[in-house]
Amino acid sequence: MQFRRKIFARIVVVLAIVALLGWVVMSLWNWIVPSLVVDAHAIDYPRAIGLLVLCRILFGGFRGHGGCRQRGKWRQWKQWQSMTPQEREQLRNGPLPD
Template sequence: MYGNPNKNNWTWHKRRLGFAFFFLVLLLVIGGMVQWLWNTVLPEVLPAKKLTYGQALGLLILCRILFGSFRFGYRGGSAFYKNPGNVRGKWLNMTEEERAAFKEQWKKRCEQR
């Protein structure tokens, strides 16, 4: 259809290798930044020892596992922002009178508890 399919397949593999190489370099650079920041800041402020490069990479991976996981993109949040068609969308489409009535209903609900 658009030429040699093996050529397109090869281009796709080159892109994947390029992205993998980019993320590897990015990981190594961020590991160096973690080591540099740790070694310049923490030993001066706290009684902390200096890190080696391997320890900095391990700390980076450990923090990513404990606090950030390995997902990219949307991380969640409140239901108000997660589904605009849910509460936020309804709120934005209400008139001022409807908003006032909605607030009154919630005040009554909260006072009952």
């Protein structure tokens, strides 16, 4: 039961964030773009959400917070933390000459 509450709470938070971001996009567009671009029109709320989704697809993707790249950095950090100071110094100085 607790798991369902957490999932429901996360869904509600995500929907609230999307709604707020849609309102921010709509407000900024209607404030800035019609005064800067000739023949630009104000947009309504559904178009602002669509613009937000389009920008997310084009520039951010849908992999979450960094995707696989973040996990790779975490592994490197854990490996660095498990090294002795001598191993760290050797890694900083590069490989030893033969």
